[in-house]
C-alpha cells in the first residue's frame with residue numbers, strides 16, 4: 001500500500017483534518033467514576049508526555065458529531081502504537097458517559113492530535129511541581145510514568161486534589177511509583193473526606209499547601225522549580241493565584257483547563 005493510500009484510508013472527510021481510527025484493545029476501571037481505554041493506533045503514537053487528543057463521536061440524539069479532548073495517561077516511552085486515555089464520567093455529559101461505560105474492546109474511536117503544551121520532556125529538567133484536580137491528573141500520570149520509564153532523576157512532586165480516596169485517579173500506579181522512586185512524591189488532598197488519614201491534606205488546594213509541597217521539593221533541589229497545573233477552571237485559577245502570591249513568576253507556570 002502506498003503512503004498516500006494508507007493516509008486516505010484514515011482521512012475522514014472532515015475539513016481535511018486527519019482523524020486516526022483507533023481500535024479499543026483494553027478497558028479497565030480506574031477509580032469510582034473513571035475508566036481507562038487502551039487504544040491501538042494505525043501508526044506509532046508520536047506524542048510528548050502531557051499532550052492530549054481530540055476524540056470524535058456521533059451521539060444518538062445529538063446533532064452532528066461531538067469532539068472532546070482527552071489527555072494521554074500512558075507514557076510515550078517505550079515507543080508504541082498503543083496509548084491510554086482515561087475518562088472521568090460527567091453524569092449529564094454527552095461524551096464522557098458513553099466513553100466511560102459503553103465502549104468495549106474491538107470498538108473504533110476517531111482521534112485527532114496530539115495537541116497541547118502542558119508537557120514535560122527530559123530536556124526540561126526540574127524540579128517540577130504538578131498540581132492536578134479531577135481529570136487534571138491524567139497528563140501528570142503520563143509525565144510521571146514517562147520520567148520513570150526513562151529512569152529520570154529529576155525531582156518531581158504531584159499534588160492531587162480528589163473528593164475522597166475512591167475517586168483518586170491512578171491511585172495504585174501512582175502509589176507504586178511513589179514507593180519506588182526516591183525523587184518522586186505524590187501528595188493527596190481530599191476535599192470531602194476529612195477523616196481519611198491516607199491523604200496529607202483535607203481541604204482545597206491553597207497557598208500554604210503549595211508552599212509546604214514546594215518546601216519538600218526544594219529540600220531535594222533548591223533550583224527554581226517549574227509548575228504545571230491542570231483541572232477545572234476554579235482550581236486552576238486559585239492555584240495560579242496562590243503560586244503568584246508565593247512569588248513564583250508567571251513564566252514558570254504552565255496550565256491547562258479541563259472543562
Ligand SMILES: Cc1cc2nc3c(=O)[nH]c(=O)nc-3n(C[C@H](O)[C@H](O)[C@H](O)COP(=O)(O)OP(=O)(O)OC[C@H]3O[C@@H](n4cnc5c(N)ncnc54)[C@H](O)[C@@H]3O)c2cc1C
Nearest residue numbers: 068069070071086087088092093094095096135138258259
Ligand atoms: C486539554 C483538555 C484535556 C482533557 N483531558 C481529559 C481527560 O484526560 N479525562 C477526562 O475525563 N476529561 C478530560 N477533559 C475534559 C473533556 O474534554 C470533556 O470536557 C469532559 O469529558 C466532559 O465531556 P462531556 O461531553 O461528557 O460533557 P458536556 O456534554 O460537554 O458537558 C455536560 C455538563 O458537564 C459540565 N462539564 C463539562 N466538562 C466538565 C468537567 N471536566 N468537570 C465538571 N463538569 C464538566 C458542563 O459544564 C455541562 O454542564 C479534558 C479537557 C481539555 C480541554
